[in-house]
Amino acid sequence: MCVFCKIVAGEIPSKKAYEDDSVLAIYDINPQAPVHIVFMPKEHILTCADDIDASNAEIISKIFVAIAKVAKELGLSDGYRIINNCGAAAGQTVQHIHFHLLAGKEGMSESMI
């Protein structure tokens, strides 16, 4: 089981920012910005953005709906970034698709994730 599947299963503790039937968002254990939340599907169905197609677009849409909801709840009106690291060369370390939400002064720097 991958680390995010273990978090979804409750085997590894996490600080949750959002949860519904199919989406989980957790505060990153190694934050790269004042606000750094990772959004993922609960099911381990895709590795990264490269795997997105019409057959699985619904869960991706749900993730982005959740991101917008959390961004509003947290009052990120100064702006934020959404990042998917796809592949090792892009810095991907967990092979369970996820999107980083980064906000705050440091999150706006050129050095991301």
Ligand code: 5GP
């Ligand atoms: P990636 O580098 O694959 O795009 O992002 C994986 C992210 O997961 C990293 O930012 C890393 O800090 C975070 N991460 C890895 N293991 C854990 C964990 O056990 N708990 C939490 N909350 N975040 C984790």
Ligand code: ZN
């Ligand atoms: Zn997984």
